[in-house]
Amino acid sequence: MSRSLRSEPGHPMSPQDSNMTNNAPAQEPAKRLHFALVGAPNAGKSTLFHALTRARTKIANFPGVTVDVVRGEVKLPDQTLDISDLPGAYSLDPISPDEEISARFIRGELTKSRRPDAVMVVIDATTLSRSFPLVFEVLALGLPTLLVLTMTDELQARGGGIQTGILSRKLGIPVVGVVGHRGIGVDELKGFLSKPEDWPRTSLDPGATPEERFSLGDTILSECLTEPRKKNTSTDRLDRILLHRILGPIIFFALMFVFFQAMFSWAEAPMSWLESLIGLIADGVNAVVPSGFLRSLLVDGVIAGVGGVIVFIPQIALVLLMIHFLEGVGYMARAAFAVDRLMGWMGLEGRCFVSLLSSYACAIPGIMATRSVPDPRSRLATILVAPFMTCSARLPVYTLLISGFVPDKQFFGIVNLRGTVFFSLYLLGAVSAVLAAAVLKRGMIRGKSLPFVMELPPYRLPRISVTLRQVWWGVRAFLKKAGSMILMASIILWVLLSYPKPENMDSVNEDNGTTLAEEASTPTEEPASGVDSESLSRSKVLEGSYAATIGRAIEPALAPLGFDWKIGVGLIGSLAAREVVVATLAQIYAVQEEEEEEEDAPNLAARMAREINPKTGKPVYDLATVLSLLVFFVYSLQCISTLAVMRRETNGYKWPTLAFFSMLAIAYVASLITYQVASRCL
Amino acid sequence: MDPSASRSWSVNTQAEMTSVMKSSETTVLSQLPVGKTAKVVSVTLEGTYGKRLRIMGFIAGTYVSVVRCAPLQDPREYELRGTRICLRNEEARHVQVIAI
Structure with missing residues (x-):
């Protein structure tokens, strides 16, 4: 599915600017304070954003990875603020289009957006020690800056701790610990938001190289961080199975197969309800409106x-649920890791595979998700083949034809012929996409691929309401x-x-x-x-x-x-x-x-x-x-x-x-x- | 809190570094076996990607351990500074380390 595009057709613009066309409301009063949320991918920015804005999100981004700027409002007792959730970035020295959006947004270089008045740097407390390059890059910009530490509960559960008071004093900026999904710390954070001009500014020299910044950060952390004693053992245990060289791929395909089977049967009842509802409406119109x-x-x-067409909403919702759950739980990154070698043979990389998987929901978020791919040629190849992936718009067609004309046979008691045909169509689309990408990458848009550096976040249960x-x-x-x-x-x-x-x-x-x-x-x-x-x-x-x-x-x-x-x-x-x-x-x-x-x-x-x-x-x-x-x-x-x-x-x-x-x-x-x-x- | 206990991310002094260098031998990250830990000496990759590796924490003195390799041996998953990063062997070749 897609959202309607608000950009003028024919108006040339770079993908870096496009988000502004979609998100910047023209009638916005200029006096409102404008905050930007920056942070590494998976730092919990979006959860914090939801906690701050509640239901006041004005513009929805594409489902899936946040690759565009999402704008929301925060209601304070005395004023209303604008908050922009930026795509995840490890650095303001960008290597991929999504990082470039964040870097340019925060510097006020995007033509159609106002430069933020203040920045909230969102850092996962469990990965604090690697986050200093970004923190100091932001501090070097000279804007009022506040540090938000997320997942502090997880740090404590693993036997660690952070003294935010000391960290704040050492850095010279406000530091707030939050647990976004429980709303802890959100009120304290809101208390800071009304007057960013009063925030203390840092007097530290932010350094110039990653080495200087890490060394400065390590010195500060030595006084306020208790390192977690325990490792994230559940993630390790899960990865031992899910990334196992033989079990992993088997589980992946088994999951997909079961899902597509289930999708067919689970969606049946709600679909027939919708059908009868639409039938009732038609009867009503027939009764009321003269012939x-x-x-x-x-x-x-x-x-x-x-x-x-509306009848197919239950199935579409199920596909979306699966994609967003896998994304939220951290499995998508594993899939990228596991298939990167295979994708490498096609001249692509693991993240292209994730974009393609997202295209199961819709090619549009899939294409948008390619913004996280640094290599422009791999990105182009992925964009071009994403429409081969079986998007949910094909579901109505497939369902109509399969349920109408493929016999409803069972094999071995569990395998259903319709489900199998359905799964085969999905597989055919995926295989075709990968082959087409290989052809493209070896022919028209050949070139050496750029390096593949990707983080594997710990498995986390996504919050149901966010999903x-x-x-x-x-x-x-x-x-x-x-x-x-x-x-x-x-x-x-x-x-x-x-x-x-x-x-x-x-x-x-x-x-x-x-x-x-x-x-x-x-x-x-x-x-x-x-x-x-x-x-x-x-x-x-x-x-x-x-x-x-x-x-x-x-x-x-x-x-x-x-x-x-x-x-x-x-x-x-x-x-x-x-x-x-x-x-x-x-x-x-x-x-x-x-x-x-x-x-x-x-x-x-x-x-x-x-x-x-x-x-x-x-x-x-x-x-x-x-x-x-x-x-x-x-x-x-x-x-x-x-x-x-x-x-x-x-x-x-x-x-x-x-x-x-x-x-x-x-x-x-x-x-x-x-x-x-x-x-x-x- | 004991400050020294929390400073396990990196080797901080030149003296410590030298003593480590004497006691072990240098290799590249892609050669380090699964389960082993090493200390980064330097990143020999130039340009944006070299810088990106450094921003991700691959700087001199940082501990890196090899968690696992992908089903097809490449890429591999590394742990450093409390995070898990995967790199292709092609890039990991450019990270000089000392096995410990």
């Missing part, structure tokens, strides 16, 4: 289109897309599918279907048995619609893939966003078979299964066509939002254009092969 243009637009266009909030952000972005792009596409498609009206059928939308019976009885190719006259006339409208004309025009190109013109219309619609194909098919088959005699209208898959190819007399959606369509969606880049983000992150139209057309070509060829092989062998 005619408006009702048709609402029921056939909006509710069938948008509703057909759920991230999931909610993702779902909300999807809902926004459903409310804007998908809604618009649904309405456009409804117009294309409903007009022009056949000349002798102006009254098609009138309530009395009986007057249409004679006209409707003219022979059509559609399956007429058991369908009443009104729906027959509707299908006649569909046959003569603009959409049908367009669809028929491209049908010859699609026939070798096993697609008829209706699927073709769906594919054209899906160029805006993949889910639109479901919305379109929902409209096509809703138009065709509306006013069924059954109480409960059959679901979309069942309607599609009844579709007969007029030429062969066989079902349109046979297994070969379904597989071919699935493969098409594995490869094709049908997502305007992704293309827009790609343009922004690569500073131009060259790479998104290339990605779009090459992926379309790959999709066509792969579908062609799938259909031709499957229709002969199955």
Whole structure:
């Protein structure tokens, strides 16, 4: 899913500036104090940010890694403050695009943002001794600076301790210990925020080299830090298993496999609730709105289109939950560590793999996450292949086709055929992404890779509310897309599918279907048995619609893939966003078979299964066509939002254009092969 | 609190350093076996990445131990200054250490 982009298309800007376009509110009063949160990745900045801002986050960042500046408000009794949560950085001497954002933001070099009035350096108390280069780099800037020590509880639990009073005196700046997720120390911290100009300033010479800064820091710490006696044994024990050379990879794949199996079954119940809810809404509209243009637009266009897509929210939420949980718990860094060698053979590095895994939620956060990759060539290759990863926008398509047309068989009692096909599609996307990256990195964007330096944070249970909030952000972005792009596409498609009206059928939308019976009885190719006259006339409208004309025009190109013109219309619609194909098919088959005699209208898959190819007399959606369509969606880049983000992150139209057309070509060829092989062998 | 107890991150005096150098032999970090600890002598990598290694704590006198290697032997995980950092052997070659 994506959030709608607020950046003007065509406006050139570097990825370093882009975040400001998204986040800096233009109407912001200039008098408000503005604080920046800086710190190493995993220092607990985001947790602190949540604790300080509560529900007052104005702008949500992309779910997953914080790679963009997130702005929030802190309400104090007498004033309101702005706080910006910067991407994690070990140093203000940046090596990757995300660190560059932090460095430039804090120096006030980003064109569209105000320089912060004061800085809070957030340091994980358990890694205090390695944090001094950053602390002194910030102090050297000369801004009012406050040191926030997080995870002080963890330090104590491991038998260590820090005397913040002494540390504060030695450094000459305020030091506050907090436990962000329990809110401890947050009030004390807020007490400091109202008057940053009164904060004591350091009189220390911050030094110039890492050596000087470490030595200064070590001297200070020798007077106030009690080192933890115990190691983080639970992390060690977990890593011994999860990073085991044989067990580790097996566990990784087993987890993924079980998850995708479970996703299919767990999401089933909530999805059917949503389906019935949408059915109720449609019934309500049918009862209230008089038959005619408006009702048709609402029921056939909006509710069938948008509703057909919204049904998939439970599955999308589950994928997001998994990605954010793995990210929050610290497993993603392990995955990067474990596969770095493999990625190295492709010319990439471990963090590219994490970006690709994030693309399971959506290619957009995946592409954004590449900002943590220092090497520009590896980063570009990852950006270009991220759309191959099975994003949640493909879920509606996969679920519809698999649950509708793949037999529900069990093997060995636990392995489900549908779940397996599902998992295979995910695997196919991932393998294709990695291979494509290898081809790119060896061909077009060849070059020596930059070094790989990455921290492995201790395993920590993410706070449930933070994880759920991230999931909610993702779902909300999807809902926004459903409310804007998908809604618009649904309405456009409804117009294309409903007009022009056949000349002798102006009254098609009138309530009395009986007057249409004679006209409707003219022979059509559609399956007429058991369908009443009104729906027959509707299908006649569909046959003569603009959409049908367009669809028929491209049908010859699609026939070798096993697609008829209706699927073709769906594919054209899906160029805006993949889910639109479901919305379109929902409209096509809703138009065709509306006013069924059954109480409960059959679901979309069942309607599609009844579709007969007029030429062969066989079902349109046979297994070969379904597989071919699935493969098409594995490869094709049908997502305007992704293309827009790609343009922004690569500073131009060259790479998104290339990605779009090459992926379309790959999709066509792969579908062609799938259909031709499957229709002969199955 | 005993101040000296908490200063175990690094060797602080030149005399200490010299005595360590005499008693052990120099090697590079990538050659250090898993489970062993060493003291950093210098980083021979130039430029931004050399500096980044130093910012991450690979400076003269700092203790580094090898925690484990990845399933395919490379990269390896190191512990220093209370954190875990992974480096490819390619980069770890540029960190001179004294095994202890």
